[in-house]
Amino acid sequence: MQVILLERVGRLGAIGSVVKVRPGFARNYLLPQGKALRATRDNLGRFEAQRANIEARNLELKAEAETVAEALNGQIFVVIRQAGDGGHLYGSVAPRDIAEAAQAAGVEISRxxxxxxxxxxxxxxxxxxxxxxxxxxAEVSVNVARSQDEAALQASGKTVAQLRAEEEAAAAAEFDVKSLFDPDEARGDDDDR
Known part of the structure; x- marks a missing residue:
């Protein structure tokens, strides 16, 4: 099926491009979302008549999006999840979870x-x-942690695995090998035989 794009669609083309797509993609996504029109003679004529308005509206939306992107770039959203000792989550963090964390921080982002x-x-x-x-x-960061304290630790640049490794190294440094062997046992007292 051939359609006329009313906005830029990734991997398809820019505004005004006539592209061939699969019928299901056109019927289920492009046409209902208002991103395209069927490529008929009537629609081509209607598009050319409204092309200046469509491009002007696109430029306005792009300018608004750029101002929002400037405010959004670099923000960090915290998502609290349960995880195992190795740092692997019991589940996953999906776009819906990130959108909810952004809304909790006062930023409106759709999933x-x-x-x-x-x-x-x-x-x-x-x-x-x-x-x-x-x-x-816009580029944002998602800080996935088990608690707010752990999120603050990760935000400072340390991971839970690094912290655990530092604790183990400190414990190993404190470990005294000589305490493993009692001097009497080291001699091998044979009095008990």
Missing amino acids: TQIALDKPIKNLGVHPVSVQLHPEVF
């Missing part, structure tokens, strides 16, 4: 705007891209 290649499954600070407009992205 559909969060571009996550795969769910987050480990503790730590993870970079996440937010698509505010087809041409405007």
Whole structure:
């Protein structure tokens, strides 16, 4: 099926491009979302008549998205989850969870705007891209931790694994090998035989 794009769509084209897509993609996504029109002679004529208005509206939306992106870039959102000792989550952090954390911080982000290649499954600070407009992205960080204290620790640059390794190294340094052997046992008293 051929459609006329009313806005830039990733991997398809820019405004006004006539592209061939699968019928299901057009019927279920592009047409209902208002991102495209069927490529008929009537629609081509209507698009060309409204092209200046569509492009002007796109520029306005892009400018608004850029101002929001400036405010959003670099922000850190904390998501509290349960995890095992190795830092692997019991579940995952999905775009919905990030959107809820952003709303709790007072930022309105839709879960559909969060571009996550795969769910987050480990503790730590993870970079996440937010698509505010087809041409405007903002970079935020998601701090996944078991508690607020752990989130503050991770924000300072240390991971839970590093902290655990430091504690183990300190415990190993305090460990006294000589205390393992009692001097009497080391001689091998054979009086008991």
